[in-house]
Amino acid sequence: KAGVTQTPRYLIKTRGQQVTLSCSPISGHRSVSWYQQTPGQGLQFLFEYFSETQRNKGNFPGRFSGRQFSNSRSEMNVSTLELGDSALYLCASSLGINRAFTYNEQFFGPGTRLTVL
């Protein structure tokens, strides 16, 4: 079974621009989560999508948004880029069983390294 894929792997943008990152989950997985990783803050949760709906959201400004398509593929968008947005953005997929006290093991992609100049 193919793993989680993310494109592009590397991206360089300038302040004020916007960027779209893509994530293809493992076949059969319906949940996709996005994380931002920086040296100082570690791995921070951005949001989770399940069946094309945002199910959970972290504490990031509205410049960070996402969506999920009917085939479970997901995109993440960051508008009006700031220098502090430079980070590794990781996507993780899971089965997404929607039941209380049912965390599903997550499978991570290799990430997209975003550099904002």
Next chain:
Amino acid sequence: DAKTTQPPSMDCAEGRAANLPCNHSTISGNEYVYWYRQIHSQGPQYIIHGLKNNETNEMASLIITEDRKSSTLILPHATLRDTAVYYCIVPPGGYQKVTFGTGTKLQVIP
């Protein structure tokens, strides 16, 4: 949400057991403890999880204290390839909204 506390870094000699501690004193009764690790430049990888009993798989063992307020991940014979950042997480209410934080950076020394 159950917050976890881990030491920022640890060293372990190659071939010896690596014992990585995690404190989760506010864990609720139905919440599991999960461990992941992230090898440099890769995404995190699931290792093991447990609720109250000790667990073992081909990668590691997980020891959870009886009061469930802390746990220890054990890599029985650490190799250089085990050098990584190890994350202990307690998914709140079992949902997917999880922040991994900064974890423990394990350095296996030859």
